[in-house]
Amino acid sequence: MLDRLYLSLPKEALNKERFEMPRAESFVQGTKTIIKNFSPILKAINRDNEQSKRHFVKYLAKETASPANIEESQLILGGKFSDFQVNDLLKSYITQFVLCPVCKKPDTHVIEKQGVKILKCEACGAISSVKGL
Ligand SMILES: [Zn+2]
Numbered sequence: 001m002l003d004r005l006y007l008s009l010p011k012e013a014l015n016k017e018r019f020e021m022p023r024a025e026s027f028v029q030g031t032k033t034i035i036k037n038f039s040p041i042l043k044a045i046n047r048d049n050e051q052s053k054r055h056f057v058k059y060l061a062k063e064t065a066s067p068a069n070i071e072e073s074q075l076i077l078g079g080k081f082s083d084f085q086v087n088d089l090l091k092s093y094i095t096q097f098v099l100c101p102v103c104k105k106p107d108t109h110v111i112e113k114q115g116v117k118i119l120k121c122e123a124c125g126a127i128s129s130v131k132g133l
Contacts (some may be wrong), residue, residue: 026086031050033081039073045098045106046056063089
């Protein structure tokens with residue numbers, strides 16, 4: 001069973017080094033949750049432009065059902081969330097909207113083609129349509 005699982009993995013996924021998920025450093029302050037290193041995270045996942053920032057902040061607001069705002073290099077969520085929850089959200093976002101669905105590398109950016117946003121991968125050249133991008 002394990003052998004078969006191993007064999008079914010694409011060869012490329014085994015050769016290339018794994019992407020290291022950035023870790024959010026967050027803490028609760030009163031009724032808010034502060035992600036201290038939001039800017040470095042955006043840089044690490046190559047989403048350090050206004051459009052991508054807005055998309056990520058909107059995602060966090062929706063998933064936590066709380067207001068989310070960037071303040072300097074931090075992100076402030078208007079609710080109390082554990083470090084585990086915050087990192088879980090970060091991981092979900094990256095898996096869904098940053099990693100290339102084909103090669104799983106983070107070297108992607110969002111492009112618009114005929115009014116539709118798609119994910120373009122610089123590592124393998126794949127162009128993927130991602131729901132909610
Ligand atoms: Zn790729």
